[in-house]
Amino acid sequence: xxxxxxxGYRLLLALPVVFGILILNFFLIRxxxxxxxxxxxxxxxxxxxxYTELLRAKFGLxxxxxxxxxxxxxxxxxxxxxxxxxxxAPVSELVVARLGPTVLLMITAYTFALSxxxxxxxxxxxxxxxxxxxVISVATLICYATPGFWLxxxxxxxxxxxxxxxxxxxxxxxxxxxxxxxxxxDVARHxxxxxxxxxxxxxxxxxxxxxxxxxxxxxxxxxxxxRAKGQSERRIMFGHMxxxxxxxxxxxxxxxxxxxxxxxxxxxxxxxWPGIGTLAFNAxxxxxxxxxxxxxxxxxxxxxxINLIVEILTVFLDxxxxx
Amino acid sequence: xxDTAIIRLSxxxxxxxxxxxxxxxxxxxxxxxxxxxxxxxxLVHPEPSTLATYAVSAGNIPPVTTQIYEGxxxxxxxxxxxxxxxxxxxIAPDGKTITFRxxxxxxxxxxxxxxxxxxxxxxxxxxxxxxxxxxxxxxELTSIDTxxxxxxxxxxxxxxxxxxVSLSSNNMPIVCKSVFEGTQPLNNPTANRPIGTGPFKxxxxxxxQYIRLDRNDRYWKPGLPMLNRIIARFIPDAATRxxxxxxGEAHYAAYSAVxxxxxxxxxxxxxxxxxxQGYGMTAAITALEFNMRRPNLAKKEVRQAIAYAxxxxxxxxxxxxxxxxxxxxxxxxxxxTSGFYTDQVRRFDVPDRIDIANRLMDEAGFPRGxxxxxxxxxxxxxxxxxxxxxxxxYIKQALAQIxxxxxxxxxxxxxxxxxxYTDYDYDINEPFYSAGADPVVGVHRHYVSSAIRRGTTFVxxxxxxxxxLDGLMDAATREPDPARRATLYHEAxxxxxxxxxxxxxxxxxxxxxxxxxLHDHTxxxxxxxxxxxAWLDR
Numbered sequence: 001x002x003x004x005x006x007x008g009y010r011l012l013l014a015l016p017v018v019f020g021i022l023i024l025n026f027f028l029i030r031x032x033x034x035x036x037x038x039x040x041x042x043x044x045x046x047x048x049x050x051y052t053e054l055l056r057a058k059f060g061l062x063x064x065x066x067x068x069x070x071x072x073x074x075x076x077x078x079x080x081x082x083x084x085x086x087x088x089a090p091v092s093e094l095v096v097a098r099l100g101p102t103v104l105l106m107i108t109a110y111t112f113a114l115s116x117x118x119x120x121x122x123x124x125x126x127x128x129x130x131x132x133x134x135v136i137s138v139a140t141l142i143c144y145a146t147p148g149f150w151l152x153x154x155x156x157x158x159x160x161x162x163x164x165x166x167x168x169x170x171x172x173x174x175x176x177x178x179x180x181x182x183x184x185x186d187v188a189r190h191x192x193x194x195x196x197x198x199x200x201x202x203x204x205x206x207x208x209x210x211x212x213x214x215x216x217x218x219x220x221x222x223x224x225x226x227r228a229k230g231q232s233e234r235r236i237m238f239g240h241m242x243x244x245x246x247x248x249x250x251x252x253x254x255x256x257x258x259x260x261x262x263x264x265x266x267x268x269x270x271x272x273w274p275g276i277g278t279l280a281f282n283a284x285x286x287x288x289x290x291x292x293x294x295x296x297x298x299x300x301x302x303x304x305x306i307n308l309i310v311e312i313l314t315v316f317l318d319x320x321x322x323x
Numbered sequence: 324x325x326d327t328a329i330i331r332l333s334x335x336x337x338x339x340x341x342x343x344x345x346x347x348x349x350x351x352x353x354x355x356x357x358x359x360x361x362x363x364x365x366l367v368h369p370e371p372s373t374l375a376t377y378a379v380s381a382g383n384i385p386p387v388t389t390q391i392y393e394g395x396x397x398x399x400x401x402x403x404x405x406x407x408x409x410x411x412x413x414i415a416p417d418g419k420t421i422t423f424r425x426x427x428x429x430x431x432x433x434x435x436x437x438x439x440x441x442x443x444x445x446x447x448x449x450x451x452x453x454x455x456x457x458x459x460x461x462x463e464l465t466s467i468d469t470x471x472x473x474x475x476x477x478x479x480x481x482x483x484x485x486x487x488v489s490l491s492s493n494n495m496p497i498v499c500k501s502v503f504e505g506t507q508p509l510n511n512p513t514a515n516r517p518i519g520t521g522p523f524k525x526x527x528x529x530x531x532q533y534i535r536l537d538r539n540d541r542y543w544k545p546g547l548p549m550l551n552r553i554i555a556r557f558i559p560d561a562a563t564r565x566x567x568x569x570x571g572e573a574h575y576a577a578y579s580a581v582x583x584x585x586x587x588x589x590x591x592x593x594x595x596x597x598x599x600q601g602y603g604m605t606a607a608i609t610a611l612e613f614n615m616r617r618p619n620l621a622k623k624e625v626r627q628a629i630a631y632a633x634x635x636x637x638x639x640x641x642x643x644x645x646x647x648x649x650x651x652x653x654x655x656x657x658x659x660t661s662g663f664y665t666d667q668v669r670r671f672d673v674p675d676r677i678d679i680a681n682r683l684m685d686e687a688g689f690p691r692g693x694x695x696x697x698x699x700x701x702x703x704x705x706x707x708x709x710x711x712x713x714x715x716x717y718i719k720q721a722l723a724q725i726x727x728x729x730x731x732x733x734x735x736x737x738x739x740x741x742x743x744y745t746d747y748d749y750d751i752n753e754p755f756y757s758a759g760a761d762p763v764v765g766v767h768r769h770y771v772s773s774a775i776r777r778g779t780t781f782v783x784x785x786x787x788x789x790x791x792l793d794g795l796m797d798a799a800t801r802e803p804d805p806a807r808r809a810t811l812y813h814e815a816x817x818x819x820x821x822x823x824x825x826x827x828x829x830x831x832x833x834x835x836x837x838x839x840x841l842h843d844h845t846x847x848x849x850x851x852x853x854x855x856x857a858w859l860d861r
Contacts, residue, residue: 038745038780039737051455052778058509086372087530088515098531149560156566168566169558174533175362272558272567274531286372287737 003315010311014304021300022076022293026069029289035061039086039286059085072293081294086286091294094279099298101171102275104187105268106260108195113202114253118246120203121210125245126237128215136207143204152197152270159193166193169272194271198264202256206249213245220244243317250317254310258303355842361859362552363841365575366564370531370557375514377445377496378453382757385493385851386577387555390536391432392496392519393853395423395442396487400847401660402603402760404487408437408497408520409475418482418803425473429543431499432524439469444500446477453508460489460764482803485761491604492521493851494760522548522855532557542855549843549858565589574838574859577601577850581836583644583710589836599646601849602833606655606758606765609638609647609714611702612825614749615786619698623822624687629751630671630826631680632725633718638829642713646834650827652820653766654812655758657830662809663762668820680725689726697726700750703743706736711753714828718753744780754781755831762812767796770819787824 037055056062075082081091124136160168167173167190178186217223218241226236265277276295283291315321367386373379376388395409404412409423429437446467450457463483468476479486489495499518503511517525520543523536536553556573558564565585567573569592581589590597611629613620620626635649648656651666658664673679689697702718705711712733719729729751734742743752759765768774771793774783792815799811820827837844840860846852 035737038740038778051453054453054509088373088375089530094530097529153562156563160570161566164570168570168572169560169563170556170572171532174529174535174554174556175364175552269559270563272532272556272560272563274529278559279531282369285735285737 006315007308007312010308014308018297018300018304022073022297025293025296026072029284029292030065035059035287037061055085076297081297082290084283084288084291084294086283086288087291091291094291095276095294095298098274098276098279101273102261102264102268102277103302104191105194105198105264105273105275106257108191109199109202109264110253110260112195112199113206114249117203117206118210118249120207121249122214122237122242124207124211125214125218128211133211136211140204140207143200144208146200147266148197148201149266149270151200152193152267155193155197156270166190169270171272171274190271194267194273197270198260198267202253202260206253209249209252210245213248214241217241217245247314247318250310250314254307254314257306257310258299261299261302355860357549357842357858358860359549359858360551362554363550363575363854363857363859364554364556364573365577366567366573366580367534367555367557368561368564368580369559373514374517374525374528374534375509375511376493376517377449377498378455378509378514380455382578387534387536388496388517388519389492389521389848389851390523390553390853391517391521391525392492392498393521394490394492394495394497396490397852398488398491398604398760398847400603402488402847404490407492408442409490414487418484419479421477421479421487423475423477425475426543427473429520430541431502431520432518432539433499433502435499435501436472437497437499437520438472439467439475440472441497441500442475443467443469444503445497446495449498449503449508450495454495456489456494456759456764459768460486460494481801483800484803484805484808485763485800488604488760489764491760491848491851492853493848522853523550523553526552544855548853548855550854553854561585568592568595568836568838571838574841575835575844576837577835578833579708581834583646583834586644586646586834586836594839596837596839598835598837598845599832601835601845601847601852603657604760604848604851605831605833606657607831607833608650608653608655608756608758609828609831610650610653610754610756610825611718611828612752612754612769612785613823614747614751614784615824616747617750619687619689620700620750622687624683625689625698626823626826627669627671628680628683628687628725629722629727630823631673631676631683632727633671633721633826633828635672635828638714638717642710642717643829643831646832647829648832650830652816652827653756653770653825654762654816655830658758658762658812662805663812665813665816667813668817671826677724684725684727691726695726696728699728699730701732702729702751702753703739703749704731704733705753705755706734706739707755714753718751740780744782744784745778747777747784747786752784756781763800767800770824771796785824787822789818789822792818792822 037052037059060068072082084091084094087094120136124133127133156168159166171190172178172183172186222240223236226240261277264275265281267273268275268277276299280292280295283295365386367383369383371381371384371387374384374388376384376392393408395407396404397407399405408426408429410426411424413422425439431437446461446464451461451464463479463481464477465480466478468478470476496519502513502518515528522539522542524539526535526537528534534555538548538551542548558567561582564576565581568576568589571594586597589595613626615621639645639647639649649672651670652668654664656664684697691697702715704715715731719731722729743749756769757765768782770783770787772783772788775786776782795811795815799808799815802808802811835845835849842858842860844854844857
């Protein structure tokens with residue numbers, strides 16, 4: 001019971017955070033010079049001032065700022081994120097359509113990085129200062145130091161162009177129009193390379209943290225005690241140390257949830273993955289402020305939710321934390 | 324000597340040369356028989372923001388919308404008018420009435436028959452009001468009469484020689500009146516679900532991924548189109564777009580969908596072909612423009628010196644990877660066929676150009692300082708891609724030779740446009756000019772004083788005012804006789820190059836990359852033309 005009250009309290013705390021983000025963003029993004037009408041008119045080559053004014057009136061950019069703000073907040077409170085004039089579509093529709101692929105990519109990359117990263121970290125810690133530890137350390141260092149876009153391009157060159165195992169880009173093969181399990185398989189084939197490119201950096205990070213964390217636990221009193229009472233090394237490791245060693249990894253993963261959304265822009269661009277990162281980048285470039293605010297809002301919610309999940313997991317791993 | 328020879332090649336010569344190059348690999352195969360069906364994938368970059376081609380003239384929209392919308396006319400390989408939705412036409416001797424006879428039995432994708440009322444509505448209510456080029460191209464159009472459903476009569480206040488070259492599906496698409504009537508064209512529900520008369524129907528737009536077009540089974544040209552489906556794919560990264568072509572996942576990429584740096588590599592691929600055909604109506608030129616509100620740039624000698632200091636052939640070879648040729652003035656040599664182009668202007672590609680430039684700078688009253696510098700200027704980097712930064716880096720080196728210290732400033736599109744076209748807070752800008760089918764459409768607005776309009780992008784932001792030039796361009800707008808028009812343009816080019824409100828650098832040559840399985844894909848208008856005859860081999 002107390003545990004659930006704690007989660008409810010955390011959730012309540014998140015509300016003013018999201019609201020603050022909403023207000024801050026509204027004014028911050030208006031500091032960027034130029035507006036959506038001038039960009040659109042610019043792309044059209046020649047446009048008369050009347051044409052630009054026509055667009056400005058259509059976008060509601062001719063109204064005073066406080067009026068725009070009040071209208072925006074009132075609408076946002078009713079979960080109406082407004083209309084993207086540049087894309088001629090409601091913001092919620094655009095964002096929701098992109099949210100699925102982003103979340104899919106994130107979860108896959110995350111799961112891949114966390115599971116393999118933890119495992120490798122564990123292996124390296126167990127076999128510390130042996131050749132296995134050295135191999136893992138060097139490999140993670142390379143992954144950690146390689147930029148995502150370069151890694152992505154190299155994956156395309158090797159696995160798409162030379163081996164032909166995976167498609168170069170996109171979310172699915174539209175020309176074939178797969179359905180049912182064929183479609184799931186098709187999407188999975190498209191997902192493999194972007195998830196790898198995105199996940200490898202974090203995998204390297206979690207491997208390092210896990211290794212250090214395990215080594216730190218080795219010297220703890222409770223490990224000495226467990227060993228003194230005659231428990232097997234295997235039991236000490238999996239029964240006692242693993243849980244404690246995993247906590248820093250999990251905390252770090254929670255903090256990085258936001259990074260993963262932002263960091264996916266590069267990977268999304270390279271693989272033509274229809275995610276929220278590229279949508280945000282294009283919205284910023286074209287000064288599509290309604291869309292940008294909508295994306296910030298949804299991303300903020302996403303980060304809050306992920307952090308909440310991480311906290312719940314943490315509490316289950318270490319019940320002392322909720323106190 | 325050989326330089327001039329290359330420049331004097333007419334567009335037709337180039338065309339023939341490229342036909343030969345493009346046709347060679349096809350001739351090797353034993354002329355395959357056209358095959359029906361199949362899905363063609365084309366790369367479009369960047370993803371269009373809207374499909375309202377009648378209200379937004381961004382260059383990445385027509386590859387999709389010209390499959391859906393049609394125009395009254397299309398153009399042949401000599402860029403002369405050819406029938407499209409108009410079967411035939413007559414121009415009255417005074418040039419003030421044009422009568423179009425329309426095709427019979429044409430229906431829109433929603434089943435509505437196509438009539439002269441749709442033509443009237445598309446021009447008077449849509450193009451004249453919301454098309455960004457409407458105020459220029461349709462300035463003289465006063466009304467359209469519809470004596471019967473298959474006849475449309477254009478009434479003009481004055482002759483408009485540029486009108487007949489601006490009626491393609493890309494410039495002036497014909498929309499369905501019953502769909503638009505009573506709505507604001509900009510907010511029309513079919514803006515992003517277009518309904519036209521073309522060979523392909525809009526099916527779906529999955530944003531960030533693709534637009535799907537399906538075959539129009541009731542298309543008015545018998546037996547066409549050949550393909551079942553066209554998919555326009557959007558891949559943001561240039562290297563991945565090239566990889567998609569190499570892997571055979573995409574069949575067609577026109578305009579800048581492929582990086583110039585990748586073209587040579589793609590041409591070597593056994594499954595890919597390339598062509599430079601289909602860009603005759605583009606007439607694209609890279610240039611520098613000078614802010615003449617700045618006291619030092621107000622001096623003609625300084626502007627000419629900058630024009631002398633730049634080695635255009637270097638830019639062609641190293642920045643545009645050979646897919647360009649040096650420009651001599653504000654008009655592209657594409658206009659040789661119409662006779663408008665001349666290279667008999669002040670030439671900046673002379674051997675002693677650096678000496679001349681340094682002398683001009685001295686004469687203008689800017690001697691070298693103790694550090695060898697005469698002045699410092701900012702160059703605003705065009706935000707539409709990496710090639711512009713490369714160009715800027717070269718300009719910096721080139722102008723250092725004549726003692727001008729250039730600082731490059733890169734900003735994003737919105738900021739860049741605002742600085743150069745609203746705030747006028749720049750020294751040198753590097754724009755990209757697309758002349759279109761006629762100089763009136765895309766050239767005049769950069770130089771006439773009536774086009775000095777704060778807040779409007781890609782017009783005369785240089786503050787260049789020359790009554791003589793204004794008069795020449797004004798006369799050329801109304802002159803129906805092609806020979807007399809040509810004389811006016813020759814005179815205008817001489818004046819502009821002498822005054823140098825800008826420095827014209829390179830005429831860009833676009834390249835289309837295609838999969839060899841795809842046939843009959845390139846017409847006179849290239850990617851701005853329906854792919855109704857295109858077909859895919861197995």
